[in-house]
Amino acid sequence: MAFSKKPVTGMKDIQPAEMQIRDYLIALIKQTYKGYGFTPIETPCFESIGNLSGKQGGENEKLIFKVLKRGEKLNLADAKEENDVVDYGLRYDLTVPLSRFYANNQTTLPRPFKALQIGPVWRADRPQKGRFRQFYQCDIDILGDPSWLAEIELILATTAMLGKIGFTGFTVHINDRRVLKAMAAYAGFPADRYDEVFIILDKMDKIGLDGVRAELVENGFAQEAVDAYCGLFSDGLTIDTLSAKVDSREMAEAAASLSMITESVAQAQKTDCKLVFDPTLVRGMSYYTGTIFEITMEGFSGSVAGGGRYDEMIGRFTGQPTPAVGFSIGFERIVTILLDQGYQVPGAAEKVAFLVEKGMDASRLAEVMREAQAVRDNGATVLVSIMNKNKKFQKEQLTAEGYTDFREFYREALRN
Amino acid sequence: MAFSKKPVTGMKDIQPAEMQIRDYLIALIKQTYKGYGFTPIETPCFESIGNLSGKQGGENEKLIFKVLKRGEKLNLADAKEENDVVDYGLRYDLTVPLSRFYANNQTTLPRPFKALQIGPVWRADRPQKGRFRQFYQCDIDILGDPSWLAEIELILATTAMLGKIGFTGFTVHINDRRVLKAMAAYAGFPADRYDEVFIILDKMDKIGLDGVRAELVENGFAQEAVDAYCGLFSDGLTIDTLSAKVDSREMAEAAASLSMITESVAQAQKTDCKLVFDPTLVRGMSYYTGTIFEITMEGFSGSVAGGGRYDEMIGRFTGQPTPAVGFSIGFERIVTILLDQGYQVPGAAEKVAFLVEKGMDASRLAEVMREAQAVRDNGATVLVSIMNKNKKFQKEQLTAEGYTDFREFYREALRN
Numbered sequence: 001m002a003f004s005k006k007p008v009t010g011m012k013d014i015q016p017a018e019m020q021i022r023d024y025l026i027a028l029i030k031q032t033y034k035g036y037g038f039t040p041i042e043t044p045c046f047e048s049i050g051n052l053s054g055k056q057g058g059e060n061e062k063l064i065f066k067v068l069k070r071g072e073k074l075n076l077a078d079a080k081e082e083n084d085v086v087d088y089g090l091r092y093d094l095t096v097p098l099s100r101f102y103a104n105n106q107t108t109l110p111r112p113f114k115a116l117q118i119g120p121v122w123r124a125d126r127p128q129k130g131r132f133r134q135f136y137q138c139d140i141d142i143l144g145d146p147s148w149l150a151e152i153e154l155i156l157a158t159t160a161m162l163g164k165i166g167f168t169g170f171t172v173h174i175n176d177r178r179v180l181k182a183m184a185a186y187a188g189f190p191a192d193r194y195d196e197v198f199i200i201l202d203k204m205d206k207i208g209l210d211g212v213r214a215e216l217v218e219n220g221f222a223q224e225a226v227d228a229y230c231g232l233f234s235d236g237l238t239i240d241t242l243s244a245k246v247d248s249r250e251m252a253e254a255a256a257s258l259s260m261i262t263e264s265v266a267q268a269q270k271t272d273c274k275l276v277f278d279p280t281l282v283r284g285m286s287y288y289t290g291t292i293f294e295i296t297m298e299g300f301s302g303s304v305a306g307g308g309r310y311d312e313m314i315g316r317f318t319g320q321p322t323p324a325v326g327f328s329i330g331f332e333r334i335v336t337i338l339l340d341q342g343y344q345v346p347g348a349a350e351k352v353a354f355l356v357e358k359g360m361d362a363s364r365l366a367e368v369m370r371e372a373q374a375v376r377d378n379g380a381t382v383l384v385s386i387m388n389k390n391k392k393f394q395k396e397q398l399t400a401e402g403y404t405d406f407r408e409f410y411r412e413a414l415r416n
Numbered sequence: 417m418a419f420s421k422k423p424v425t426g427m428k429d430i431q432p433a434e435m436q437i438r439d440y441l442i443a444l445i446k447q448t449y450k451g452y453g454f455t456p457i458e459t460p461c462f463e464s465i466g467n468l469s470g471k472q473g474g475e476n477e478k479l480i481f482k483v484l485k486r487g488e489k490l491n492l493a494d495a496k497e498e499n500d501v502v503d504y505g506l507r508y509d510l511t512v513p514l515s516r517f518y519a520n521n522q523t524t525l526p527r528p529f530k531a532l533q534i535g536p537v538w539r540a541d542r543p544q545k546g547r548f549r550q551f552y553q554c555d556i557d558i559l560g561d562p563s564w565l566a567e568i569e570l571i572l573a574t575t576a577m578l579g580k581i582g583f584t585g586f587t588v589h590i591n592d593r594r595v596l597k598a599m600a601a602y603a604g605f606p607a608d609r610y611d612e613v614f615i616i617l618d619k620m621d622k623i624g625l626d627g628v629r630a631e632l633v634e635n636g637f638a639q640e641a642v643d644a645y646c647g648l649f650s651d652g653l654t655i656d657t658l659s660a661k662v663d664s665r666e667m668a669e670a671a672a673s674l675s676m677i678t679e680s681v682a683q684a685q686k687t688d689c690k691l692v693f694d695p696t697l698v699r700g701m702s703y704y705t706g707t708i709f710e711i712t713m714e715g716f717s718g719s720v721a722g723g724g725r726y727d728e729m730i731g732r733f734t735g736q737p738t739p740a741v742g743f744s745i746g747f748e749r750i751v752t753i754l755l756d757q758g759y760q761v762p763g764a765a766e767k768v769a770f771l772v773e774k775g776m777d778a779s780r781l782a783e784v785m786r787e788a789q790a791v792r793d794n795g796a797t798v799l800v801s802i803m804n805k806n807k808k809f810q811k812e813q814l815t816a817e818g819y820t821d822f823r824e825f826y827r828e829a830l831r832n
Binding site for chain 2: 003004007008011012013014015016019023030034035037039040041044045047048050054065067068070076079080086087088100101103108110111112114134147149153260263264265268270316317349351358362363365366367370380382384385398401
């Protein structure tokens, strides 16, 4: 088969300039989150195909890259369907692997367990500009803590992280799946169609309240219910106003929790981020059970981070209920923003180029190498390179790579 | 399909204690190698199956995890062989992807290009103790530099790295594929069977010179050639003695190169490592064309790093000859050694646990959170956790995780 120079469809080679930002960001994330007691873990990039097909993954389960069975296990001739010839799949998120990890290791893990995961995931999405089929996710999760302390820590840690990058003007949108459900119940929508309602509600920022109203009616929901529902949404709606109108146990619990979380974060946080109760916030994944949140940034569409509480998912692996809440920052999104901004990584080393004449003997070369080492010991990057015939062009190239200091070494050490 | 708690066969979950060592090691590697002007790059974990099946990979090509085609491209009913149903494979090393990366990006990359890659690779090996089907490789490569400066920099950088971990008593074994060939030619072995000779020679450390002799004869090589060949190996053989006996242009070139490299490194290096010319060093991969090297450590079998010059491989992708030399450290091996030694990562943060009484109001909790943040700003890790009923047991658990400082916070701030 022919060699192909290009990366496979929808994936990309990462160039030195982008790698510098990624490495810096990963180090900053690890340092910051470790400060909050999060512990890095790593799972294999493969999961058994059964674990990836448990419905938690929603639409992502249609996008799995599947791994062919090997050796005697592969029987191509008798294969009827895909799952006859595959045993593993590449993970499409870090949440399914975390659940399995926790189930597998819970006897030795602390409780609550605060996990930090950074790594690639794969989705066979239709290739499109700016979206790739291999991309990094960066998740923090707290397992085994049913209290709002978990949400507060996640939000404080995430906003502190974004602040450290130098981001300003961000807003934490916060809601609760129980609020969504209580509002849908108040309107009188049938309980088995709540998810449909939420999918339409999720379009609010694109189609507005009138658009949501129209689409609900189009989808066959009763006019009366739609009117009651849409009547709840008004600008500046607070959780207190809402819970006064929608009087249910679920709403009361969610309101208490949201108030506690937003007040504590507002008073404790050190960044300038705003906290906003957003009853239109849905978050796609159906596994969320409580608080949900998302962070937006002024001047940028979409969100830069998102997460929520998912108290029922881990239990499906472990067999015993395990409260869980997670926050994921949009790693690739942030890298793109920083690249577009021409972000300069702070504390980058001074870059010194040693240009060495050809034909040096071993002693003279060792002398140069020792000098290079001494400069490195002072924290600089030292590139030792053979001096080209066209020294001017060589220096121009090195300047483009960030080298600012050039030193020339000849076969005979020159006395200055 | 049923959920499985275990990682897939032959792969492993990485626990917090091991992650701490891995993260530290990766940071140390990046910092050290960047000091030598190496630039991190990253390629996708997938390569087109054609790129992975170009014979450079040797035996590894039999161990590829292959990715099933998707959608309309998959025609299971008419599939006759594996390659009808797959389009990609998981990379089995970082050298094939580097070659493709260079071919794809060479117009914008500096020359010489010094690349650093750290990342997972996959091989469907028979599962066995201590060997995993997903493992990290860590490679530095210099592309576009035909001079021995490249070898010298690679060896200095790698030994400096091992020294920084605290390793002592290591030996760099160095040889040259041209030496291997010149010796085989001297003995009179047929040129098309050199690789067979080298595979047998490679067993020297296990079966000794008599074993090598016997196996060569068994494999049908002429007794006369075998005698001439084995007569070359003697204890303490130097490159000078050897090149006096084996008089050929290839041997002379290799001898000059080896002398230059070993002398320069010996004089320039700051660690206590020994440099030894080792005419029995073969290295498995047939793509090597010049210098080859390996690092062993006292008290540990096998090698902790290895590499060599492969001047012809990149050209197969780019269409134009590109000299290349690389050095790979055994990342997983080193992690295992450090874990076994009970290695303590230097500069680990002090760990402080804030235990918080249940039922605090938002203002009081925010106060605690602000205090936690102040302690974090001083570089400590602070875990904020709800105080359990059994506080003694909770503290014992936290002590086991490395927490040394416990502070208790109650609903009402206590005056001390």
